[in-house]
Amino acid sequence: MTDEQVDLLFHALADATRRDIVKRAIAGEHSVSELAAGYAMSFAAVQKHVSVLERAGLVTKTRRGRERLVTTDIATINQAAQLLDQFEELWRQRVNRMGELLALETGESR
Amino acid sequence: MTDEQVDLLFHALADATRRDIVKRAIAGEHSVSELAAGYAMSFAAVQKHVSVLERAGLVTKTRRGRERLVTTDIATINQAAQLLDQFEELWRQRVNRMGELLALETGESR
């Protein structure tokens, strides 16, 4: 996953409307119109949000007659979670290093 | 955690430079100047990035003489990870529902 893709992913999640769209798309399949009906903004605005989510790989649109169904790719959410796990792992490593230093200092002071 | 705070958090992570700053701040304490030295941009630009991370609650600056040390709050990373966990939980619930429906249909067709 390139830095640019990660940029797109976190940027896509940096908006409450888009997070809600992702939630609804995870919970079930909806057309863009169905999704749009739930937000106090124009249809075109919701389309833009869906487009941002598409570029981030969080959703895809599939055609069903005149409707486009918005479906999710939970794998992309997993990838974002893994990135945050990496941060947490860095933290654990640092805490471990500090613990080792402390044990060393305690031992030497006896 | 309000929607606005979540916006700031994911927005802060939507940039490769800021993600790197967070990693370095997790791995050890650095002054803003030390951090800035590693990026091909002006000092003021790095300051802006640090400011975005501060507003997101990902880092804090503490004074040590003329230096400001950039330190992390891993709890905020945890919170972001939990938000993504919620998405994954929604997915699991949906998969479970589909499994139940499938079992129902299989049972009724026997």
Place this chain on the structure above:
DNA sequence: CGTATCTACAACCATATGGTTGTATGTTAG
């Protein structure tokens, strides 16, 4: 076949963003 519904996208606007340069203030070291 005509109307309704659904969708795509261009053009526009106001605001936000990411970077720069320049100025100013505070702290440390010689």
Place this chain on the structure above:
DNA sequence: CTAACATACAACCATATGGTTGTAGATACG
């Protein structure tokens, strides 16, 4: 005490973003 170092922030610029309105094409329904 002065120079060096570290930092804050204003002003500026180019680009991106989030929302709107309007136009157009595709599909479904009566």
